[in-house]
Amino acid sequence: MTADPRGPAAVAAAFGRARAEGRAALVAYLTAGYPDPATSRACLAAAAAGGADVIEVGLPFSDPIMDGPVIQAANQAVLDAGVRLDEQLAIARDGLAGAGVPGVAMTYTTVADTRGWTRFADDCAAAGLDGAILPDLPVPEAGPWRAAAGARDLATVFLAASVSTDARLDDIVAASVGWVYAVGLLGVTGVDAVDDAATRILVDRIRARTSTPVAVGIGVRDAGDAARVAGYADGVIVGSALLRAAADGDPAGAAGRVERLVADLRRGVAGG
Amino acid sequence: MSAGTADADVRPGYFGPFGGRFVPEALSGALDQLEAAWEAAASDPAFLTELDTLRRQYGGRPTPLYRAGRLSEEAGLEVWLKREDLAHTGSHKLNNVVGQALLARRMGKPRVIAETGAGQHGVATATAAALLGLSCTVYMGAEDCRRQRLNVVRMQLLGATVVPVESGTRTLKDAINEAMRDWVTNVADTHYLIGSAMGPHPFPTLVRELQRVISTEMRAQFAAQAGGLPDAVVACVGGGSNAIGAFADWIPEPAVRLVGVEAAGEGVATGRTAATVSSGREAVLHGSRSLVLVDDEGQVRPAHSVSAGLDYPGVGPEHAWLATSGRAEYVAATDTEALHGFRRTCELEGIIPALEPAHAVGWLLRHGRDHLGEGARAVLNLSGRGDKDVDEVVRVAGWDVGVDRAFRGGEA
Numbered sequence: 001m002t003a004d005p006r007g008p009a010a011v012a013a014a015f016g017r018a019r020a021e022g023r024a025a026l027v028a029y030l031t032a033g034y035p036d037p038a039t040s041r042a043c044l045a046a047a048a049a050g051g052a053d054v055i056e057v058g059l060p061f062s063d064p065i066m067d068g069p070v071i072q073a074a075n076q077a078v079l080d081a082g083v084r085l086d087e088q089l090a091i092a093r094d095g096l097a098g099a100g101v102p103g104v105a106m107t108y109t110t111v112a113d114t115r116g117w118t119r120f121a122d123d124c125a126a127a128g129l130d131g132a133i134l135p136d137l138p139v140p141e142a143g144p145w146r147a148a149a150g151a152r153d154l155a156t157v158f159l160a161a162s163v164s165t166d167a168r169l170d171d172i173v174a175a176s177v178g179w180v181y182a183v184g185l186l187g188v189t190g191v192d193a194v195d196d197a198a199t200r201i202l203v204d205r206i207r208a209r210t211s212t213p214v215a216v217g218i219g220v221r222d223a224g225d226a227a228r229v230a231g232y233a234d235g236v237i238v239g240s241a242l243l244r245a246a247a248d249g250d251p252a253g254a255a256g257r258v259e260r261l262v263a264d265l266r267r268g269v270a271g272g
Numbered sequence: 273m274s275a276g277t278a279d280a281d282v283r284p285g286y287f288g289p290f291g292g293r294f295v296p297e298a299l300s301g302a303l304d305q306l307e308a309a310w311e312a313a314a315s316d317p318a319f320l321t322e323l324d325t326l327r328r329q330y331g332g333r334p335t336p337l338y339r340a341g342r343l344s345e346e347a348g349l350e351v352w353l354k355r356e357d358l359a360h361t362g363s364h365k366l367n368n369v370v371g372q373a374l375l376a377r378r379m380g381k382p383r384v385i386a387e388t389g390a391g392q393h394g395v396a397t398a399t400a401a402a403l404l405g406l407s408c409t410v411y412m413g414a415e416d417c418r419r420q421r422l423n424v425v426r427m428q429l430l431g432a433t434v435v436p437v438e439s440g441t442r443t444l445k446d447a448i449n450e451a452m453r454d455w456v457t458n459v460a461d462t463h464y465l466i467g468s469a470m471g472p473h474p475f476p477t478l479v480r481e482l483q484r485v486i487s488t489e490m491r492a493q494f495a496a497q498a499g500g501l502p503d504a505v506v507a508c509v510g511g512g513s514n515a516i517g518a519f520a521d522w523i524p525e526p527a528v529r530l531v532g533v534e535a536a537g538e539g540v541a542t543g544r545t546a547a548t549v550s551s552g553r554e555a556v557l558h559g560s561r562s563l564v565l566v567d568d569e570g571q572v573r574p575a576h577s578v579s580a581g582l583d584y585p586g587v588g589p590e591h592a593w594l595a596t597s598g599r600a601e602y603v604a605a606t607d608t609e610a611l612h613g614f615r616r617t618c619e620l621e622g623i624i625p626a627l628e629p630a631h632a633v634g635w636l637l638r639h640g641r642d643h644l645g646e647g648a649r650a651v652l653n654l655s656g657r658g659d660k661d662v663d664e665v666v667r668v669a670g671w672d673v674g675v676d677r678a679f680r681g682g683e684a
Binding site: 061062063064065066068069072076079084085108109110111112113114115135136137138140141158159160161163164165168172183186187188191192 | 292293294295296297298300301302304439440445446449452453456457458459460553555556557558559564566568569570571572
């Protein structure tokens with residue numbers, strides 16, 4: 001890899017490459033430290049090897065209200081194993097080292113805010129991460145985070161929902177650096193399937209406001225879902241399905257299972 | 273000291289640095305809608321008349337203010353009890369619930385969901401849902417279902433679906449997480465009827481305004497029955513709904529000391545505690561910034577209390593502000609002190625209190641005279657009755673009150 005871009009430029013380049021290939025970008029979510037630190041590092045590398053364009057690294061929180069049972073259990077398992085934030089960030093750094101794809105932290109406000117917005121931004125940057133997503137931090141509360149992230153040249157991805165008003169969408173696209181995260185349904189991760197009709201309208205409303213890529217997450221379960229969503233969005237985000245694959249059997253085989261599923265999803269986002 | 277409310281309005285939805293709206297985007301519309309609905313309802317005479325009529329004719333308000341002579345003698349104080357235990361459903365919770373259920377109907381939402389710890393808020397919500405013909409689901413930690421079986425059956429009889437929550441610590445905080453997840457999923461037709469003075473804006477303000485009736489009645493009753501102002505108003509604090517209602521009208525009255533009694537559990541210093549103001553730090557939990565029991569990485573620490581209703585690692589943001597601004601003081605009573613308060617209220621006054629306000633009684637008996645001065649006039653908000661707690665209290669305390677003798681040879 002020669003002089004890879006960092007931060008928002010790296011994310012933009014990843015979406016740009018996918019667009020140049022005539023497909024949607026694949027964003028893969030994995031929880032740092034799950035099912036154990038070594039396997040987690042291998043799974044992150046495997047997701048990149050399997051063809052993910054961007055990787056979301058989940059930093060566990062004890063009370064993840066946007067997450068369904070799969071990601072909840074993964075978060076709790078990592079915390080129960082005593083894997084703390086610095087080790088989670090080190091797993092992200094090592095797992096993605098040399099992978100050539102941007103990594104973005106995904107965690108909750110309480111974790112980032114307790115570390116301190118500036119220090120959290122510093123720590124993400126030091127771990128080689130290119131940005132962060134905080135699903136319970138809406139734009140009106142995000143001033144200190146945006147300032148800290150901007151100073152470290154980190155992407156700040158905000159969530160938009162079908163129920164967001166036009167005025168809120170204006171604020172969300174203005175604050176989003178990297179991509180805009182359109183939620184594929186009203187609900188939590190890993191339970192129901194994408195509501196295509198409502199999500200398509202949401203993606204169109206966002207696109208009318210910005211040239212920043214729009215990626216759809218929550219409710220994308222398999223290559224078929226990914227192919228359908230790729231028909232109307234710039235990116236497709238998959239999380240719970242990958243954690244299920246990682247946990248479904250012997251840890252030694254986890255990276256292989258993740259790589260195969262990512263490759264399958266990658267065929268999905270390219271049109272099946 | 274009236275700064276407590278004046279400064280609180282600097283940023284909408286904030287009390288000093290505490291409060292705000294830290295929620296997934298999917299809930300933004302519902303919170304805006306709720307704020308607008310409350311604003312309109314609060315100035316709508318028809319709404320206010322309906323609320324007031326229900327409170328009086330259905331809910332049993334006003335609740336009495338009672339001078340507790342024998343407790344006074346034991347405490348070395350003049351103790352007055354605001355008898356929220358006599359309100360319909362057995363606690364102060366219905367004050368808030370009826371108001372929010374009317375708002376749900378006004379917003380055209382046919383379904384309400386609620387979290388509950390000890391079951392008092394769940395029972396109140398199930399009650400209001402039956403009254404107004406709303407569908408109702410209550411999330412309750414599996415451990416709390418066990419501790420408060422009576423209230424589970426009450427909710428079920430009232431037509432609610434009770435969902436035992438098996439995740440996390442299987443107590444109140446996990447029930448709130450599950451209710452939030454339900455709300456994110458079903459926000460179009462569902463109102464999350466939050467029972468405590470916590471959560472994202474506008475809930476802390478809405479719950480305070482609906483519970484304000486406690487201090488409004490208390491103030492008039494005290495003036496009529498005792499004369500003048502009390503020296504102190506004392507209330508237990510979990511999330512803080514009964515306390516904020518008991519404090520609300522007194523906040524601009526600096527002569528009246530406001531004392532919140534948290535659950536110390538096994539002791540604030542042991543770490544097995546629910547005393548958030550004493551041992552929490554500033555953090556975001558369940559949609560607002562407040563004082564929270566979190567570790568140095570922001571992971572929420574399990575709260576511990578003998579009382580399922582106080583077993584919560586956060587506290588309402590206005591309480592955090594009242595504490596840090598100095599307008600109110602927050603103290604803590606241990607499990608042992610609460611059990612003592614429970615027992616003495618039974619024996620001296622013929623009132624079986626809920627375990628939650630038993631913390632306030634226990635603190636008053638143990639520390640009230642030193643803290644408030646001999647003979648001080650204190651109003652204690654007796655926020656609920658203790659039927660739900662009797663089996664658990666006798667079991668935990670290990671008291672030989674004769675249960676075994678009464679049931680010898682029987683099914684027990």
